Amino acid sequence: MSMRIGYGFDSHAFKADVPLIIGGLSIEHPEGLAGHSDGDVLLHAITDALLGAVSAGDIGTFFPPSDPRWKGAASSVFLQTALEEVATAGYKIVNIDTVLVMAKPKIVPIAGELRESVARLLGVKPGEVGIKAKTPEGLNQDHVAVAHVTVLLESLNVPEPQSLRTIAAEANSDANAEIDLVVKGLVGDSRDVSALGRKLPSFDTDDLT
Numbered sequence: 318m319s320m321r322i323g324y325g326f327d328s329h330a331f332k333a334d335v336p337l338i339i340g341g342l343s344i345e346h347p348e349g350l351a352g353h354s355d356g357d358v359l360l361h362a363i364t365d366a367l368l369g370a371v372s373a374g375d376i377g378t379f380f381p382p383s384d385p386r387w388k389g390a391a392s393s394v395f396l397q398t399a400l401e402e403v404a405t406a407g408y409k410i411v412n413i414d415t416v417l418v419m420a421k422p423k424i425v426p427i428a429g430e431l432r433e434s435v436a437r438l439l440g441v442k443p444g445e446v447g448i449k450a451k452t453p454e455g456l457n458q459d460h461v462a463v464a465h466v467t468v469l470l471e472s473l474n475v476p477e478p479q480s481l482r483t484i485a486a487e488a489n490s491d492a493n494a495e496i497d498l499v500v501k502g503l504v505g506d507s508r509d510v511s512a513l514g515r516k517l518p519s520f521d522t523d524d525l526t
């Protein structure tokens with residue numbers, strides 16, 4: 318089994334009169350996050366962490382901010398593409414850990430809901446998602462939301478070539494037994510069908526002496 322680690326970061330400025338969406342969750346707050354898309358800072362950082370873990374580029378290479386198709390888009394669309402890249406590379410998520418940095422709103426009271434939302438979007442259990450928060454103390458960034466994300470992946474369970482051979486051999490012998498049964502059903506037990514499908518000499522071998 319092989320493991321991969323990914324790291325993602327994003328930041329968005331707060332903006333009046335837009336909905337605040339973090340981790341796919343609508344949060345009651347007087348301001349939302351500015352962005353070309355819905356500005357979901359956490360889903361953008363998770364998307365980059367997943368893409369980075371499988372060396373598949375970053376969110377902007379798949380969804381350029383210059384492309385009008387992504388104006389106001391739900392960030393779950395970006396996340397879905399990153400999940401497909403992870404699966405195509407032959408990996409699945411082990412766990413994910415996050416830090417949100419913002420002065421307001423307080424994250425801890427809604428951390429449970431955030432975990433549920435992110436876990437649902439990722440197709441993992443809530444216990445595999447960590448949500449933590451910090452204020453931007455001393456950074457003079459009270460009007461900005463920042464997200465840091467790490468993700469751990471492990472390779473999908475692909476059978477070893479040896480067990481594939483065993484599966485093929487078993488399937489083959491099952492098929493042979495089934496053919497024997499069908500032939501017996503058709504011609505009855507009076508004929509020996511065990512040699513059907515095998516090459517036999519067309520002359521009597523006793524004649525060889």
Ligand SMILES: Nc1ccn([C@@H]2O[C@H](COP(=O)(O)O)[C@@H](O)[C@H]2O)c(=O)n1
Pocket residue numbers: 418419420421422423424425426449450451452453454
């Ligand atoms: N937006 C936030 C920021 C912080 N918290 C919680 O407060 C704790 C103290 O934060 P400091 O940045 O002052 O160290 C932090 O550990 C979080 O539990 C929060 O809920 N939401």
Ligand SMILES: C[C@@]1(CO)OP(=O)(O)OP(=O)(O)OC[C@H]1O
Pocket residue numbers: 327328351352353354355356357361376377378380381382383384387388395
């Ligand atoms: C998500 C994209 C999609 O156009 O735009 P934004 O919502 O502006 O988000 P950002 O994290 O600044 O940039 C990544 C872009 O790909």
